[in-house]
Amino acid sequence: MITLENVTMKYKASSRPALSDLSLEVDKGEFAFLIGPSGSGKSTFFRLLLKEDKPTSGQVYVGEFHVNTLKARSVPKLRQSIGCVFQDFRLLQQKSVSDNVAFALEVIGKPPSTIRRVVPEVLDYVGLAGKADRMPNELSGGEMQRVAIARAIVNRPLVLLADEPTGNLDPETSEEIVDVLDRVNRRGTTVVMATHDRHIVDAMRRRVLEFDNGRLVRNDPQGVYGIG
Ligand code: ADP
Ligand code: ADP
Secondary structure (H helix, E strand, O other), X not given: OEEEEEEEEOOOXXXXXXXXXXXXXXXXXXXXXXXXXXXXXXXXXXXXXXXXXXXOEEEEEEOOEEHXXXXXXXXXXXXXXXXXXXXXXXXXXXOOHHHHHHHHHHOOOOOHHHHHHHHHHHHHHOOOOOOOOOOHHHOOHHHHHHHHXXXXXXXXXXXXXXXXXXXXXXXXXXXXXXXXXXXXXXXXXEEEEEXXXXXXXXXXXXXXXXXXXXXXXXXXXXOOOOOO
């Protein structure tokens, strides 16, 4: 589902690379944790998948997309295939819970009848039934992240990228959010989650990709967080 072949990424010709000759694969349906210290290249990896940056050298594939050679007019199609969730939720503050999710469908031209049907289903799926008319500032952190996940999955993406999705949440709420991501994964969506949360990685025992200094230093199919 995700393949990198000998990917090097230098933001400036002179600086040390953010990613160095990185090769890895994440298979369809996998749940992979991306770990490593701040500055090790995790966000850069996500940006390359989304074609927000292009690699200095090497090949990037996501599903059927050869990201390197993708034409500008096809980039929206790539990005629609990749749901994203962030540490800081990034909800539209002026829109209700259901409008935040509906917006993701409106921008790709789904008809109102579909939106009216699908939004309550996906809110129910992430555990927000009954909160559809709340505004973001009336929600707990965990609820905000559930909205963000609903918005990210409502188009049934191939891949869900989660960049420290529990970074602003207490341990109990973090577990609940990972539970939602696990359910999304079990329905077939490939999930890649960057995290510093040792407890979650150790509890889940899924693939662990560890970056250090732009290099893949560990690729363990059922890993723990490790000593790092
Ligand atoms: P992580 O997400 O693991 O913290 P990043 O991918 O953000 O790591 O950063 C990897 C390296 O690339 C760091 O040395 C960082 O300073 C550098 N970097 C990241 N983004 C940029 C940018 N836009 N311009 C220049 N350097 C960058
Ligand atoms: P489960 O298999 O967990 O019971 P379902 O397939 O019955 O889940 O899904 C329940 C509802 O949740 C679906 O009708 C759908 O609208 C919503 N849903 C779940 N996952 C997604 C997803 N990835 N994208 C869009 N909607 C989803």
